[in-house]
Amino acid sequence: MSLDKVTLRISRSGGKRVSYEVKYRKGMTVLDALTEVREKQDSSLGYRHSCRMGICGSCGMTIEGRPMLACQTQVSSLNKESISIEPLRSMAVIRDLVVDINPFFDLHRSVRPYLIRNNVNERDHSDREYRVLTEEVQKFLQFDYCIMCGLCYAACPTVALDPFYTGPQAITQAYRYMADPRDEGWEGRIDLLDTSHGVWRCHMAGACSFVCPKDVDPAKAVQLARIEVMKRRVLRKRGKGGSRLVPPPVSEASKEGVKPPPFDFGGAEK
């Protein structure tokens, strides 16, 4: 298909769809097209961007119904003369394509995403290095590719239904550290994941892995995290002389008396 122009149908604040026509040039990305709009047609168009090379994670948006990074999406790859662009889902819209990504950052923080060592002094104030073999690095490296763009979160059907769900990105990051041979925080993180809003909430739609621009494969990390959780349950059971299974987990939120909102299967605004 030969393109000489392309129409962007952009969902803007207040629920309006506004169309902009942009002249196509070879190699044009969706981000290039948006920049063209802001610089030449409508300076009020809100969208985030920065690195232009798919590593800073700023420009996530819903392009033709699918969460993608605008900077590494070639206009020609969409094979359309008219492209639908909407903000990422499961996040509140602030202006046009700019969404509130803070809840996503908070979830990441909640799983203790840092190297935990029993000897803090050794970790923070020594001049030694841990010896790690390449095959050990391989166990977590892929999960460290996460650029925190939020595409997996926006694509996840469970996130859309359960705002208390830890989410694919945060579970992946918890697992990234659990799989790191240098880390000693395994036990504590499992408590965070073994809840009704944790790893068991995922129902394996696999949308996260499908949309991840960095091939992190969060769906795999969730499965691996489940294995770790089960291992720990078995260990606990043995420790207690095989008395009984660990009781169903209770989330922090419900302990404090906060009830998750009821499920909403409609398209109501969040």
Added chain:
Amino acid sequence: MVETIDHDVVIVGSGLAGMRAAVEILSRSGDSGKTLAVLSKLALMRSHSVAAEGGTAAVLYPEDGDSLELHAWDTIKGSDFLADQDSVWKFVSLCPGEIRQMERWGTPWSRREDGRIAQRPFGGHSFNRATYAQDKVGFFEMRSLYDKLQEFSNWTRYDETFVTALVIQDGVFRGFIGIKLRTGAIVYFRARAGIIATGGAGQLWKFTATSVSTTGDGIGLAYRAGLPIEDMEFMQFHPTGLIPTGILITEGARGEGGYLVNSKGERFMQKYASSKMELAPRDVVSRSMMKEINEGRGFTDEDSGLSYLQLDLRHLGKEKIDTKLPFIKELSMKFIGVDPAEEPIRIKPTAHYTMGGIRVDGNGRVLDGSGRFVKGLWSAGESACVSIHGANRLGANSTAECLVYGKIVGEDIAAYLDSEPNAPAPTDGSLISAEEARIFGDLFRREESSADVYSVKAKLRDVMDKSVYVFRDETGLSEATRQIRALKDEFKGVKVTDGGRVFNYNLQDVLEVGIMLELAEVVARGALDRRESRGGHARTDYPNRDDAGWLKHTLALRTADGPSFSYSPVTITMWKPVERKY
């Protein structure tokens, strides 16, 4: 009424230097109740440091034959002898500790077979000391620091806060004024100590490797506050920017054995640097490349009209590319549809690193026009000019500098907070209302818009690409200076056309372009005055280095008529300048 927010320390910029400093301060302040703020005009983790690819330099295993002396010598020779040698020594001695510190905070360094940390060859280094984690070094370091920050509680992140002014009273730092993009509100961040860690000014050029955000804001803040900025004419053009956008193909690609090839199929570096070949320092390689292109041995890209050369990785084989250079493969596949294992990549020198910046001493303390410490103010990373890199930075020394100086500055501030009185002095409120009036009065309410900010920006970047690129001369630089002045005049007619307050990126663009124009003038004027060729500053009309006349740092101070220049001596403690051969 402008809201005032109080913290003990305010860090502007959330890249490697800013976050490293934040971690250092937090881990030293413990439960003392001191609070820290990290401001970013993006969000944390979006800073341009994530795009650093190839390596972080450090002497990790002296038993293998490397030494601090050798790292220092390579850095100084690479700098074309403009680096301050005492600072270089301090820098190289702290690099190994930082690599190991990052290791203990989780950075997935690539490993040797015995589990020790792996290192690769890099341009201008005479030992394999570029420590790497595949080809995403800056990204992984950022991940580790960002994650490490999550462990602390006594800090606040102010994402998407654009700082517009630096407040200094009676020679003492008082705070920063910024706009919270989310609400459009102007906020005064009052603090006892501040760090400017906002990176470089690569966006002054159109063909650039750097993020859209690297507009030199922090350097501009200092310049506007009447502080000297140093060596701005020294810009590094990285040899391998991908056609047509300029995004970076790491030097690691050549470190792993890649060739640079001209249209005659020759590895032309043979002519210019027969022993180091493709791994000569970047200034040498970029000059050689432009010489090849100017003498007609380049290729021309039909779509963009850009001249280019080839980076050939085919002989490395698919497996090596996949394991050592996966990001290069991804960029090449996604942006130009080329598999580097099958076809050479089209590249040319791209604006990459600002060697100059805010003038600081060996502890990262910001100095005023007479060389006195502006009490309470530090700068670290690319926005600062220590100067370690002199006229040309070696590859893998910038991420190293960010980590080392983040730590040095963090330590220095922790000590400063303990030794200085607690209460911040009252601030002269007129400064803040003046800033508010400038932004929301002037820029918004201007009657008619006679100029378009984006067209001014585009014209500026064309001028820089044309006349202030790898090779420069009197005619081009005079013309560039004249055009930049004209653009400054044109810019006076620019109005913010987006009337909204929330996420008004148009306002941010206007504020950034205002700073870019001033910095571009400093770069072009400084380059015009410096009648010699040294490192990143190559003059065709003065092709040699002139140590008798120009072995000195350039200092620019702002006046109503643009920059006024003075010069200061280079600190030479170990090695006298000699001819550079590679």
